[in-house]
Amino acid sequence: MDKPGQGFRFGLIGWPLLFSLSPLIHKEFFRSTGLSGEYVAYPVLPDIIRETLSELLRSGITGLNVTYPHKGAAARMCNALEGHARDLRVINTIKAIDGHITGYNTDIYGFSCFIDRCSLPEPFFVAGCGSVALAADYVLHERGLQYEVYCRNPLKWSGFASAGKLNELSDSVRSADAGTVVNATTIGWGDDDIFPLDKPLPANMIFADLNYSSSWHWRNDLLYLGVKVFTGEEMLVHQAAKSFEIWTGIMPRTAEVLEIVREKLEETKKGCDCC
Secondary structure (H helix, E strand, O other), rough: OOOOOOEEEEEEEEOOOOOHHHHHHHHHHHHHHHHOOEEEEEOOOHHHHHHHHHHHHOOOOOEEOOOOOHHHHHHHOOOOOOOOHHHHHOOOEEEEOOEEOOOEEEEHHHHHHHHHHOOOOEEEEEEEOHHHHHHHHHHHHHOOOEEEEEOHHHHOOOOOOOOEEEEHHHHHHHHHOOEEEEEEOOOOOOOOOOOOOOOOOOOOOEEEEOOOOOOOOHHHHHHHHHEEEEOOOOHHHHHHHHHHHHOOOOOOOOOHHHHHHHHHHHHHOOOOOOO
């Protein structure tokens, strides 16, 4: 808990952080729990991550979220890793107490909530080889669900499932009667990004985009073609809630925050010339 007259200081580190909903989410968490505090996004270049992280923690920040491309480097800077973070060796949450840095991975919790709340069916076709793909791999493996992984460089993949090449994804999806394609890559943050999958998708195939940019043309085209699409704000809000609980001891409510986030994304979509 925060000390009398003093609020929590949390934040997010990543690069380039051109657009993040995390400050909005945590502002709502503070409001709904009655706690005082701030949450600030800090763009940090990869070559100065060690110095900047140390400086931020010395300044009095006790909780940080970590996003691309720092999740592995931040894990190596921790004094201890807790829970799933010990297995994955990548983190997205840091808690600092009296100079002791502990790393956590709440992406696993977030992805679990995502597939449950969206009722995503197996088999899963996971695209990606980074930390978010590893979290998806971990959850799907632990649940004993049927899934496959595809990435640009399978030799760099370190998950439970073997990985195929990303250009093989489309043929595998075509051969399935139903299931869920999971975009765990960074494809989609650029409005004109092209995902390596032929359109339209098979009739009973769902596209689950773990990104949440509302202006990605390729994914928005799927909606016009009648494909069922889910986007990553569900995972984002729930992994953020778990981080907030780690830092404060209080698990915030998520339903209202999800609605606020979706309204914000809809405003962003209306404000662009993509549709």
